[in-house]
Amino acid sequence: MYNHRIHRVAKLTDLSKAVIRVWERRYGLVKPLRSANRYREYTDEDVALLRFLKEELNRGYTIGVLADEGRESLLQRMRMTLIPKQEELTPHKNLLNELVWCLDPLDKIRFEQKLNGAVAVISFDEAVQRILLPLQLRVGELWHEGRLNIAIEHYVTKVIQQKLFSAMNQLPINEFGPRVLIACPNGEFHEIGAQAVAYLTAARGCHVYYLGPNLPLEDLEALCERVRPDLILLSLTETKSDEEAHRLLQDLQLLSHRWHIAVGGKGAVAMEQLLENTKIALLNDLAALHNHLASLFSIQQRAFH
Ligand code: B12
Structure with a gap:
């Protein structure tokens, strides 16, 4: 995550520097930090929020209405609707x-x-x-x-x-966001996919527990009893033999009686047919992850109201 100066923010958002400063001064929608030499410094989240505000204006909202909604609510909406192109x-x-x-x-x-x-x-x-x-x-x-x-x-x-x-x-910990456990099951050592999923999930406002590679499912289950996750995301990168795939599926199915599970990665895609008619969701790519998280947020919001 990086801090950006105002000229870069203007380039990234297609907004003029003057507009960005007015939205800060008048509405407090972005609150840049000041560097040692007093330059404004905006976070990635500020940049994403400014892009979102611009899209909302194009959809017909006025900046006054958006400002009344407040930064936190706008951020929440942005994370839910930000479908990567x-x-x-x-x-x-x-x-x-x-x-x-x-x-x-x-x-x-x-x-x-x-x-x-x-x-x-x-x-x-x-x-x-x-x-x-x-x-x-x-x-x-x-x-x-x-x-x-x-x-x-x-x-x-x-x-x-x-x-x-x-x-x-550097992301804020969203204590009240959906709790998501992320890991690679035992025998899976290719970690970067899971780590990227952990970052993207946290960036969308979830409370993430990242557990890394090669995690035995019994230990994951024991942790679930304490954490009570809203979602378990597992990364399967290796394609398994039929026997291994069936064994893994059995373990996952047991887990899925108690907890909501989704799997992704090339190894998971290779198990597509086996996963049909189970409670385990298959997320084919990062766009599918995004949609899944958006529905998790809407379930949580409905539960609050
Ligand atoms: C990088 C890599 C390595 C690195 C691992 C670095 C690390 N610590 O992670 C190194 C070089 C160390 C390595 C080693 C090995 N590797 Co390797 N490796 C790869 C390679 C080239 C890329 C995997 C990768 O990291 N991709 C980048 C990530 C980001 O992509 P991804 O995992 O597909 O994830 C994407 C999506 O699938 C999705 N995704 C992933 N997980 C999840 C989860 C969810 C919930 C969601 C929504 C999405 C999602 O997100 C990503 C978005 O793009 C693949 C071949 C390939 N082209 O895929 C072989 C591959 C996975 N490796 C393989 C093997 C066999 C090994 C070794 C066992 C080799 C050996 N003889 O020692 C070792 C063991 C691993 C170990 N102990 O570390 C085989 C697996 C064979 C199989 N059965 O499928 C592969 C397929 C190569 C091959 N063609 O044979 N490997």
């Missing part, structure tokens, strides 16, 4: 090529400068989907093909993980 989330191909060129031989400084620079100029959500996940995929594939040293792969994976964790740590 998949066509805008295509991988940043040229950048990925340039990053990969910095890896063999490793030029750490150029690699990090390029990566940090590219991630800083777009929203972190977009960076996750256009840069960080495709980079992980490329680097993993290069190692699998025997074209990249595993030490370099580990270095890149750690850089990506640090970025995801640090962005997640």
Whole structure:
């Protein structure tokens, strides 16, 4: 998660700097921090909120009505309706090529400068989907093909993980948001998909417990008794043999009698037929995740009213 200066915010939102300042002064809808040299600094969430306000104005709302609704309620609505436009989330191909060129031989400084620079100029959500996940995929594939040293792969994976964790740590903890447990079941070590899902879920206002890779389902179940999650999200990245898939399905079905479960990742998609007629939801991609979370929020809101 990054702070952006006003000229960048204007570019990212297509609003003029004057309008952004007026919305701050008159309505308090964004509250930028001030840097040491007094420049306004806006968070990714501010940028997303300004984009959302612009869309709401296009739909016919007036800024006065939106201001009366208040920042918190607008943020809640934004998270629920912010459906990622998949066509805008295509991988940043040229950048990925340039990053990969910095890896063999490793030029750490150029690699990090390029990566940090590219991630800083777009929203972190977009960076996750256009840069960080495709980079992980490329680097993993290069190692699998025997074209990249595993030490370099580990270095890149750690850089990506640090970025995801640090962005997640900067999000406010929404104590009253739906509680979501996220993990990879035992035997699953490919963690980045789950970690990205954890970030995106937290960024949409859920209270996330991220449990990482290789988690035995009995231990997950024991934790559920304490946390009482509204949703368990499991990442399955590996395609399983028929026998393994049936065994996993049995365990998941037991869990699904008590808790609401959704699975995603390539391994889950490969189990599509097995998952039919079960209570376990299959989320094919991140857009499906987004829709699932939106319905979780509306269930929670209905329960409150
Ligand atoms: C990166 C990678 C690695 C990295 C892992 C880094 C890490 N710590 O995570 C390294 C190089 C270490 C690695 C190692 C191994 N790997 Co590997 N790896 C890959 C690779 C190239 C990409 C996986 C990945 O991270 N993708 C990026 C993520 C973001 O994509 P994703 O997982 O598909 O997730 C996306 C969606 O599916 C979704 N998603 C994922 N989870 C969830 C969950 C929910 C709820 C939702 C909504 C969505 C969602 O979100 C993402 C959005 O784009 C794949 C091949 C491939 N092309 O997929 C092989 C692959 C997964 N690996 C494989 C294997 C076998 C291994 C090893 C066992 C190899 C070995 N002999 O040692 C080891 C063991 C893993 C370990 N112990 O760490 C096999 C698995 C075979 C199978 N049975 O399916 C694959 C398929 C390669 C192959 N073709 O054989 N690997």
